[in-house]
Amino acid sequence: MARVGKRTLIYRWQRFAFACACLLVVGSCSSGDDGAPRTVAKIVSSLPRTGSANAQTTSIVNGIRMAIEEAGGKAGALAIAYEDWDDASARKGDWDPEVEAANAHRAVEDADVLAYIGTYNSGAAKISMPILNRASLAMISPANTYTGLTKPGLGEPGEPDMYRPTGAVNYFRVVPADDIQGRVGAEWMRDLGGKTVYVLDDRGLYGKGIADVFCAAAEAAGIRLLGREGMDPKAQEYRSLMAKIRKLDPDFVYFGGTTQSNAGQIAKDLVSSGLRARLMVPDGCFEEAFIEAAGHHVLEGRTFVTFGGVPADRLTGRGKTFVERYRAKYAADPEGYAVYGYVAARITIDAIARAGKHDRSAVRTALAATKELDGALGTWSFDEHGDTSLLTMSGNVVKNGKFEFYGLLGSAVAAKP
Amino acid sequence: MATEPATKGAAPAATPSATPAETPSATPAGTAPAPAGKKNLLGLIVLALAVIYPLAPFIDWGLAAIGAPAANLDRHLVSIFVFAMLALALNLQVGYAGLLQLGISAFFAIGVYTAAILTVAKYPFQLELWGALVAAPIAAAGAGLLLGAPTLRLRGDYLALVTLGFAEVMRVLLLNLESVTDGPRGLNPVPAPWLPSTVESLAGRAATTGHLHQLVIYYTALGCLVALVVVFRNIEKSRLGRAFVALREDELASACVGQNPSRIKLIAFAGGAAVAGLAGALYATNLTTTAEPNTYDFNYSVMVLCCVIIGGLGSVRGALLGAAVLVGFDNVASPMLTRWMQKSAGSDTGNVLLTFSNWRWIIFGTALVLMMRYRPRGLWPAERRREHDGDAQPARAQEGSA
């Protein structure tokens, strides 16, 4: 009896040790790459690569790679190493707060890293911003548009200072924030003859944020708000919602959301439920996938898309070259955010070259002083909050199964705030 | 039953040493007559672990001293510890008491938001982590009782659906009650734990405050986990533990021998919820935010359930192992594989099939299927359950008639 007991004990014990070893291996395997001399300027991107945002982020990563390739893989005297990190986890299928935090920490601890391109989701930026800020590591987002990340007074109380524990600005974004887009959207709607609007959002940070801005701007523009509600982006269809809206008969439906949060289905159900309302959506839907999802016959003549910047086919100069080269290299049209990934990487390389040394603070300072002359997005610089001075917004419609440029929006208004 | 005295001896042995969960095995192993070589090897491993866990946060200093890149071991371990606590909580409900619970994320979220509300600058409470660590489990346990009491009559999959539904309701509430939870923006920043100023100034010389707070969170998480492991191992061998098993195996019979199934179920509900709430408080502090409510969705609950079953239902070590495997895959192995594939393939083609991220679910899903195929009882099942295998089968067949 005693013998059996002891043997079982050893057995159990052995496996216990095995499990602990597993825990440990798992932990220690996380170590970064082999140490390298500081002649390498590492740029990492942290974007959701697993799950539904994959199309957009692939496009962004392609843009980054192109920029690095164009620079010949060098920033001044430093060789550029690029790593494409995933901030999504399989168990969540979308960006995961824990993974984003781990990515940010990993970037901080890896002394080679000089810049962090990301994030795609504004919610993720809220997590990594303070972590990177403490390490004076520059963070450049090609896609965050939530206003509170940079603009005092437009987000929650305490924003954006709560993301900057050191007080210095280390976060820059090359996309215009939602406040501008929401406003020009409302003005455009008024000019299109919209008197009443029903506003939907996807309950996400981006979608709800931009819908909030839009609502305020719409009232200022004299458009009557017939209703405002959130929807579940994982639902399959929205007919009962549309039946309700049909009864109110608005001129427009505004949807704050993205292709991933089911904008295509909103458009389809709007049409098939017999509404006469037209649809306006923000730049999260400015991608080919939106037309694919909704079917172009549904969108044609009744869908209006606002976009921060000028659409790819309207770009001139370097922007045009970018689109041509992208098409040649990847055999696909760049998505809306591709050019922002490209520009984010370009200005990062440029800043590292200007800093002239392997030093995070110097890179951050150089980045803040960025002045792009006639770049892929035109001529612009960063303001004191890290926002782009580029305020050009374009309106787009769908024609013949493609987005067609409608006109520049509110640029005159926005240029002189 | 031959194993029981040994474990009983082991559990108290852990308390004085107050080191990681693994020490319980260290003491008896030293005295057990086993093949000498093996004994020494195992002793070494356990000794190494007992040293490494408390020292994990300092490994990076050592690495930095020799110029190696940081391992970030402690940060990954905190994630694993939190997930392991969730697994332990669910194990109490599903593994011990046999209550199929598909909504553990609700109690986790309650812990996260309670902790956030009590600590963020937006609210007047400002209780810091230490207050939150007490309040979050209480709030979660309250919710557990609230859900458990009216649903005592429900069995098996009906209970599963009610818990699933509760978690969905909770998620929608957190998302839509913006005045309280800030909706999709989440509550942030959740402040770092408060420490006496003398400690801060003393440690300030050695490390930056950021590091100090990370240390505090690490040791708090480690301490909570060790304490929970000790508690659960004792429960397993206690009257209550046997009552759980009796309830799981046959509710009617357990009532016939004088148990009160309702009371035991409520204990499991409240206890599991409390532990999940505790994990939530640590999670929020570690992340410095509540993240968005959609984090705590049905998928999250399902993942915790997977981790408990993969590890081995009804055993503490199984839950720990499951958490390590699952979080390890997502937070550690995946980034490594991604980098490795990028280095070797240089996947610049934009081809969907050549990117690791695009294979992630297939790898993950196949691993789950294979693990169940070859270790249907989990990687490391509980002994008690195994002894009863013979009886379990007919019982299952009979249940089918319901």
Added chain:
Amino acid sequence: MTVDLIFQQLLIGITNGMVFALIALGYSMVYGVLELINFAHGDLFMLASFFALTLLGALGASNASPGLLAVELVAVVGACALFGAAVNVGLERVVYRPLRNAPKLAPLVSAIGLSFIFQNLGLFWGALPMDVFGGGTKAAAPKAFPDLLPNYNLFGESSSFRLTPKDLVVIVSSLAVMAALYALVKHTKLGKAMRAVAHDPRAARLMGIDVERVIAATFAIGGALAGFGAVIYGLYINTVSYQIGYQNGLYAFTAAVLGGIGNIAGAVVGGLVIGIVRAFSDQLIGAQWQQAVLFTILIVILVFRPSGLLGAHAPEKV
């Protein structure tokens, strides 16, 4: 809320409820014979939708004449039902059968694993250049499913109540399939065997029923229902994406349990209840509360009817 709106929402609720019911039947029947919550079932539905999309594209259905279209649609429905049945039977054989003697929750984890695999396959499928209706290479984005059924208002476009031939096709064809299923379970030898296995597998085996064959047949029927539902739903909502299995699966599981899991009529009733509650909650309370309302009602129902709406109260085992 006016009368026409009440009927409108009722119609929307019933139409959606029918599809939930079709998927829920697959859950419920499998549960009946194996006590397995087949979490991969919703994702099988999703794969079948992609299969349907690919077939319709290959047939060039959007350009076909009405007569040809009808033939093609019937063929696609048949093919998708076969596809669903084949995949489901294959899974049963490869994944679930070896776990027959495993603890109850082991197959559940396998099902969750399969669900992940399916979603990943859906992503790959979505990435294929399908040359369908403009084609597409954006893996994750939803794809447009061809809008083949007439979608005009039978009461005239200006009428405030909207009933389209599309709605009728969904409701009538679903009802027909359910009636056929009912007949099969009630009146055929196979149906009798299925009920016997669900009631008591051991006794059924002793009575000479080939239990394994009955289980395989159940998986085949469940898969075929999902395949059929996939085509019908695709034609109704006109969307396919790798994510459509998630919520449909969740609602179908909910419907199956709400009705009384293992109970075929219960699954249908459960599906209808969910569809109708969803529609009215959108109308009266707001779309952002849909799931909260739905699951609150569900919890309340189960508190008062612990074995579901139509489930027989399980006798205590002695």
